[in-house]
Amino acid sequence: MNEAVWVLTLAAAVSAGTPLVFAAVGEILAERSGVLNLGVEGMMLLGAVTAFLAAAASGSPWAGLLTGMVAGGGLAFVHAFLSVTMRANQIVSGLALVIFGTGLATFLGNPIEGNPLKPSVVDFRVPVLADIPVVGRILFDQDPLVYASWVVVGLAAFYLTRTRTGLALRACGESPETADAMGLSVARLRYAHVVVGGLLAGAGGAYQILARVPSWSGAGTTAGIGWIALALVVFAAWRPWRALLGAYLFGAALAANFALQAAGVNAIPAEFLSMLPYLLTILVLVILSASSARKRLGAPAALGVPYAREER
């Protein structure tokens, strides 16, 4: 089948962007509650390695996915504990978790480094829709987790804007004193959403290894997409649908690497192509700051600040 390279690239972009979708939506939920969780990279990496181990042991990629999610959620729980109960500096806590998570993941992944994963996730062509020219190939001939990511985005958006708990969540991030005075448990909401963020980050890591890079290569398995996810949250102005869009844009940058090499463009060295996604992210962040230098970019007003009502 002679498909245009660019169509294949866009399809690859969707797949490459999917771990970002999961991680970014998870982080959006956490940050909307007021907690900054920098540990995404560590959670994704841990999710990836545990997913591999579970999938290899059980023969089922779904078991792998679940395990990856639990691992990410567990690490996130530590962050929630430190940030909410211990009122620690959230930035340092997140960094510590990346370091710890990366160390733990590489430790667990040592014995399996380089081994290919047998039970990987299989593509699923959506019947009618996949036959639409161009768009069909790009959007509807993907693996089920891509479709799941769309559902997650939709649910998150709906949850934030139309439900009672979503309103409570947003209040926590904007003005925890108000949420507290109105009887909401800021601590409980923050714990819950940070952990959910971890579950989703773990899912992103699991997806990365189950569907995209089916072998473990140490910290390079995720190669910093957890950090890109953090930038993506800012780019998306903390809104799930925009995160989806941004994730595919960055996914395109990630996929461009292979596309250009496949197209035989050897003029640009591979290393420079690898730099592209990171440079692009920085550029986007800087442009965003420049244009919104006046308005505060939509960040939850109380993001990153531990909340403690004067003891009861």
Add this chain to the structure above:
Amino acid sequence: MKNGTPEARSAVEARGVSKAFPGVIANAGVDLSVQRGEVHAVLGENGAGKSTLASILAGLYRPDDGEVLVGGEPVNFGSPRDALARGVGMVYQHFRLVERFTVAENVILGDPRQPMLLSTRRAENTVAELGRKYGLPVNPRASVEDLSVGEQQRVEIVKMLYRGADVLILDEPTAVLTPQESENLFETVRAMAAEGKSVIFISHKLSEVLAVSDRVTVMRDGRVVARAETADSDRRSLARAMVGRDVDLSVQRAEKAPGAPLLEIENLNAPGEGDAVPLTDVSLTVHAGEVVGVAGVSGNGQRTLAELAAGMRKPLSGRVLVKGVETTGRGPKATRRAGLAYVPEDRLGTGLAPSLSISENLLLTRPRPFFLKRKEMADTAREAIRQFKIRAPGPHAATRDLSGGNAQKALLARELSDGPEVIIVASPTRGLDVGATQAVREILDQRRRAGCAVLLISEDLDEVRSLSDRILVLYEGRIVHETSGEAANVEDLGLAMAGAG
């Protein structure tokens, strides 16, 4: 121990309530009893413990000792939600509103009666209706951050009524209102009381307490020192109970005619930046030996004006001259060298660096040598502590641990140390107890007599009126009214502050 008919049971009561915070005992053995349909004032100067008591009644804090009763039954509020469930709601001094939300969203936030799927439409209708009923018009769809402070307060009250509060606690509600808005508030309060609701009115202003309440409880230093029926009390006895001694807070004015103009502000125009309100064509002059007061409700450009005059910002057009020397936009250091001192309203975030010690802070706006001389700094601090009677453990105490009054004294000690001839002060006595307020006013008066030019910017009309020789009113970034201190008429000032003058 329920006794008597339901009518005889109090609406809300505190018995022997005590509460302590690090280093401070806020309430000690406080008893309070409020009946249904009563407007009960809790009177006390800043720091007397009124807000702590209110927060305990509203479920925000747990008392360390004693109990709270609602309808004669002891209750144990674990959170403000529990209190609201029993009908006790509070409007805090610093509003508990989410600025980015709409009015309706703020009202329904945390309401257990809301279904999981939000139905804002119904809430909006109810909110509008409640507003009409109690004379508190609010637009349910408006974004709270777009509302004026007075409108935001209305939202807070409507929020409590929406949630079914029978006991409303208002903490210093008139601090942010014009005189007319205060009158409207009193009417609303009386209407609520007439309906059988109870209103607890926290204030340090005698005139209001006398105007609106049925009964008064006076607090001082965390304890109740007097109780009275408002109809039977007079200003003097209440004031004495509040402060513990006879206090003369009479007005102070200049005795001599003003001298040369020391601070000249000409046609200042400045854009709004972030939270700051833009200024349009502002001009004023302050002469030697004169105090000029700028009155206005918070959010009308006070901070912009102060920062422009102090050289912290550049205007779009216009000039600032200190002793005839142009300082427009030349920066705070140059402005200070020209002889101007600025005591900002935000003591601990702007005027002082909170984690730094007193001796370090005393150097903040003074020229600093390349190698800091710690011993000299400590000696200077000790001298300032002695001279201004600052209560602190020593020169190395962090300024954030000082009380409001002592922080203000430290600020003044520093800003006045070089003998500036032009002094800009913003809300200098806000949150200070009477003793500190007196001290600060005396310092400013003394400077006036020494020939300084003082620009006093304050949201507290009483503060402005007590010291100023001339009064200007700032509204939406413009000077809209000018009068001499003697001839000042509260009603005219109030109208001007509301933009109707």
Add this chain to the structure above:
Amino acid sequence: MQLRLERRLEKTHAGHRVLVTVLSILAALVLGAVFLSLTGASPLLVYPEMFRAAFLSWYGITDTLAVAIPLILTGLAAAVAFRMQLYNIGAEGQLYVGAILGSWAALALAPQLPKPLAIFVVFLFGAIGGALWVLPPALAKAWLGTSEIITTLLLNFVALYLMRYLIFGSASFWRDPATTNFPQGKPLPEEAFLPVLGLTRVHFGLAVALLAAVLLFVLFSRTRFGYDVRVVGDSPGAALYAGISVRRTIVVVMLISGSLAGLAGAGEVAGIAHALDPAGLAVNFGYTGIIVAALARSSPFGVVVVAVLLGGLQNAGTALQSIPGGGGVPVEVSFMLQGAILLCALAGELFIRYRLKTRQSVVAEILEPTQQKSGSATTERAQP
């Protein structure tokens, strides 16, 4: 018994803080012991062996010091930024670029210079490299408010690829033309070799690192610049009021921070590998430096001590791979332990800032006002 957390008013003295840090480290070690035994290694064998390998033999302690050199510098780099509430996560990449420029200077300039000057130039270019790499994020932060956390960090990846390109992906100036199958960096000329202590790996970089620590200590606690930095970090509003240029201070502090990381890179190139060696440089010195700074609470001398400790941990980690009965504990364990130590220290922070009180003790204080300390700042009895 109801417990309550109360913010401490009096500043805890250094001894108390050190105690909490030490306890946190012990807690982490206990957790690590549990983990080790779960994976089949015996902590009773592993821990003493680690301590022995890191500190108790001559080559052990000198290897520890050699690892500590870049950690001191990256630790100082992170600490300098922390003081202003800035987070320079890019020390890793700044180290690489410092190595790139430092090795360039060694290859291109050093042969023509007398040895002392050559070494100075190598370090100078190392510092410049680090400073250049941090400059864009610093400017973006100062002028646009862009979060420096993400920008500095993303540049780490770019620097890594840059290094790889220079050695593996091209026939660059840095690449040794004699090696074709397994590309390596061109060996540096003798003039650029840093002097070492006897036969150990402890090189002149240690002197540079210690000097940097002393200079920073003086700079931050005794000078006007240090004062300005503290004010900006504490309250930008107060800085504006005082006429301190917040933007300039941010940029200067970040440049200092980047230069320190660059110095670490130069040290590694000229003192250890004697060539630009990507694999040998990419061992997380930058990230570990952050842990060092956090544990040392940004104190320059604390950084030195903690860097030696963590250097010992890292050194021992490599040695662990071949101990008997341990089943060859992999080197990642030390990385995990570092993370765990930091996590425990973070939790322990709580006890420095707050104090646990029981409800009874609070009530007792209220009922006996004579027990109140007199002359304390907040003797003003009540608070609204």
